[in-house]
Amino acid sequence: MPPQSAAAGDPGPIIRQSLPAEVATRLRDLITQGHIAPGTRLNEVVLCAQLGVSRTPLREAIRRLAGEGLVELVPARGGVVRRLTLKDAADSLAVLKALETLAGRLACAAADEAGIAQVQALHAAMMDRYAARDRLAYFKLNQAVHTAIVALSGNETLAWAHEAIQARMKHLRFIGNAGEQKWADAVAEHEEMVRALAARDGDALAAVLAAHLDRTLERVAPVL
Amino acid sequence: MPPQSAAAGDPGPIIRQSLPAEVATRLRDLITQGHIAPGTRLNEVVLCAQLGVSRTPLREAIRRLAGEGLVELVPARGGVVRRLTLKDAADSLAVLKALETLAGRLACAAADEAGIAQVQALHAAMMDRYAARDRLAYFKLNQAVHTAIVALSGNETLAWAHEAIQARMKHLRFIGNAGEQKWADAVAEHEEMVRALAARDGDALAAVLAAHLDRTLERVAPVL
């Protein structure tokens, strides 16, 4: 969501808030979008040249991703991109279900009108990208909707945990959106979600979110 | 749980699996046990001398703790020990409640006899330390019981998230155990937990865990 200021490879000219954070974001994208395959060793020198930074901030970024569970740190061999099993996906989705269910109830109780409007705006933007069949943008807005709903709960720990676990699943969700019917189903479920939120019906929202995540497992299972 | 081999300050003689990990553990203990107060800036050079390591692994340890949410990383000022507010505690406990509730149900359904026996053994050990009023050992075994129950669920993501959030609360729980009555209540609730687990009554276990965590908030609230 935060605009990556220095997209080019050369040393950014403007102010930057945190180099390792930025590097981590870029690396994360590289992994989730499949440019670095699961099981691949992250060669530090190569990535240094590729991302235009030195080893120190790169290493910190790798550790950060390791903390999120995207890469595994094996001693004396560095970081390797974590390979997700079907069980991993099922586990993560089960936890996401518990978290989003809770978040949904809290959001309906605590959210202000502006927050709900913001979710609706994100949803509308997502529908727009869906209509245009812009998968990458749709994908990002999809995640943003879920994140926004969780944020509405007002529970920061909840948001933190959700973000961390969602990050692990990004790759799966990204490649798992194939199939016109599945995609349409997911979109329909999102419609329901936003309706339930607008009506502030916590139970309904929780139910829809739970169902949505169950279906998500079915949608991503084939790729594993 | 893993035995810290090189407890002394000098460079460890034997094999070590990962220096930053070990440093992170020691730093974590320092923070959770209150030797470093919340709000304190982590001066790298001082801690280097204190822990007997160089800046690089220490920095990595600090980043690791930042990833767990124990310390906050402010640009150009390094790491400061995070100060928990009442809201933070309430938020974390709400999430723990969702996680442990789920874990309890899964554990009752999936655990094998050996696993249940192990939890019972930990509980017995905890009761022993309670009888001896050994607060530090009780505290650690208490955490271990919760962790073991979550592990019995067989859901690795769940275990990961639980561990991460529990780490943030360790300090609070450590200083929040004051008061003989509160302590006795907590122990009684633990008795119930283990009984429900042994009976494989998922609903009952979930209910007890939920109540236990609600009470935990009441127990730690006074210190905030």
Added chain:
DNA sequence: GGACGCCATACTGTATGCAGTATGAAGCTG
């Protein structure tokens, strides 16, 4: 011919040097 052991290589892990920046104190001015 196959298997074991040795050696060269490449990569990670650690230490240290250097630059940028925030901070606090001292001096100056209104």
Added chain:
DNA sequence: CAGCTTCATACTGCATACAGTATGGCGTCC
């Protein structure tokens, strides 16, 4: 005397050099 500016200091963030270790190829021995 108060407030502001300026400068010195100390600390973080980054870069790079060094050391330790796993790995893959090659030669040798059985």
